[in-house]
Amino acid sequence: MQKIVRFIKRLFLNDYVYCSIFVGILLWLITIIPINKELTDPFAEALSDFEITDLAFTKLKTKDEADTNIVIVNTGRMGNAELAAMINQLNVNNPAVIGINEILYQSGDGFADSLLIDALKNTKELVFAARLENYNDSTKQFESIVHSDSIFINFPHDTNSIRYAEIGFENMFTHDRDFKTTRHFYPKANFQGSEIKFFATELVEIISPEKVQKFMERATEYEVINYKGNYEKFTTLDAEQVLNGEFDPASIKGKIIIMGYLGESLQDEKFWDDYKYYTPLNKNYVGKTFPDMFETVIYANIASQILNDTHINVVSLKTDLILNLALCFFNVVLFSVLYHAAAVWWDVFSLIITVIETLIILLTTIYLFGEYNIDINLNPAMVFLLVLGQFLELYYGLFKIAIQKLFVKYMIVNEATKRERLEKSLKGTTKNILNDLRSIDVSTKNIDTDLPQ
Numbered sequence: 001m002q003k004i005v006r007f008i009k010r011l012f013l014n015d016y017v018y019c020s021i022f023v024g025i026l027l028w029l030i031t032i033i034p035i036n037k038e039l040t041d042p043f044a045e046a047l048s049d050f051e052i053t054d055l056a057f058t059k060l061k062t063k064d065e066a067d068t069n070i071v072i073v074n075t076g077r078m079g080n081a082e083l084a085a086m087i088n089q090l091n092v093n094n095p096a097v098i099g100i101n102e103i104l105y106q107s108g109d110g111f112a113d114s115l116l117i118d119a120l121k122n123t124k125e126l127v128f129a130a131r132l133e134n135y136n137d138s139t140k141q142f143e144s145i146v147h148s149d150s151i152f153i154n155f156p157h158d159t160n161s162i163r164y165a166e167i168g169f170e171n172m173f174t175h176d177r178d179f180k181t182t183r184h185f186y187p188k189a190n191f192q193g194s195e196i197k198f199f200a201t202e203l204v205e206i207i208s209p210e211k212v213q214k215f216m217e218r219a220t221e222y223e224v225i226n227y228k229g230n231y232e233k234f235t236t237l238d239a240e241q242v243l244n245g246e247f248d249p250a251s252i253k254g255k256i257i258i259m260g261y262l263g264e265s266l267q268d269e270k271f272w273d274d275y276k277y278y279t280p281l282n283k284n285y286v287g288k289t290f291p292d293m294f295e296t297v298i299y300a301n302i303a304s305q306i307l308n309d310t311h312i313n314v315v316s317l318k319t320d321l322i323l324n325l326a327l328c329f330f331n332v333v334l335f336s337v338l339y340h341a342a343a344v345w346w347d348v349f350s351l352i353i354t355v356i357e358t359l360i361i362l363l364t365t366i367y368l369f370g371e372y373n374i375d376i377n378l379n380p381a382m383v384f385l386l387v388l389g390q391f392l393e394l395y396y397g398l399f400k401i402a403i404q405k406l407f408v409k410y411m412i413v414n415e416a417t418k419r420e421r422l423e424k425s426l427k428g429t430t431k432n433i434l435n436d437l438r439s440i441d442v443s444t445k446n447i448d449t450d451l452p453q
Helices: 002-012 015-032 037-048 054-059 080-091 110-121 199-207 209-216 239-243 295-308 317-372 379-438
Strands: 067-074 097-101 126-136 141-146 166-169 188-191 194-197 234-237 256-260
Touching: 015 317, 015 379, 054 317, 067 239, 067 295, 080 097, 080 110, 080 239, 080 256, 097 199, 097 295, 126 199, 166 194, 166 199, 194 199, 199 209, 199 256, 199 295, 209 295, 234 239, 234 295, 256 295, 317 379
Parallel strands: 067 234, 067 256, 097 126, 097 256, 126 166, 141 188
Antiparallel strands: 126 141, 188 194
């Protein structure tokens, strides 16, 4: 037992642990030091929205095959009558479900509206996108919803209607246009005490309820979007192509159809559009200037992810913490040994190891994400590694020496204090002994020496 205790003391009460704590404290202090934000904000803004895993989408996942189970239809700026004609043209070819990523309003033209109502009635399976609003932090639920006019959603129960249209919410993490990269979506939300699923989830549930059940059993608060690609990774039709019947009927039969705005036409390549969002597929990783993907295409990517069960498995915070701490401690041991052994070559060797290990961490993170859909966050360990060389020199070359000098000084002062106390104690003792000796009565009394005869 004593050997185990000594081993633990040697393991944890040594320079490696103290140096790790020292570097961690310095990093923490750097984060709380007030810095001129006018100088740092442009750089912080450019880098804050970048993640290492973004590289996996542009370098590895571009090889993914197209998903022909999902068809994207551009509605352009079509009115209700034209939209009705498009839906009728699609229904002829028996799609599995049609999703409408539009908020439909009555146009004031009764005839056009009636055409659209009839087209929606005759749709076998129909899902509308709606926007949840007014989130209540105390009740953890949304208080209101914005959806299409009721005449387009709630059909009367007669022989011509199949069912009421389903509604799925469209809110994403960046739905309110905050110029951040769209990486996540909520699988479900609480609306006035009732659970409502995400728009793309409702679409997939029509044709593959078992996939949606498996997806919902993951029970995550949010999911990382596993982007397959832009609209070229799906069967994509322009409004005029649908109206003119210029498409292969086989590409529609039994498929998920998502209708939504993708610009005036697919050939109209606008750099900026209110319906476009930044995604990890953006070619400009840092300092992006233009959004790159329409929201309808994002929903198609999410539907493909659920349908093909290609979800991103995010490593838990606990596991991330353990891995980062282990990497940090390993590097402290490695650099400490190198610092004491390399001498003159320390700077060169530490720089080489830092570069090599940083690349290994980067490539490992990208590879795990791109090939195995594992999202691991080793950024803290990488930041720790980048500053370790300089901070380790500061620890061994300055901090430890200063602590040792203070300790020696303390020991000297403490020893002098003890000696002084001892001398005072001895003086007091000597004085007491002398006083005691003086108080002893050494006088002799007359002793009768006469012995009896």
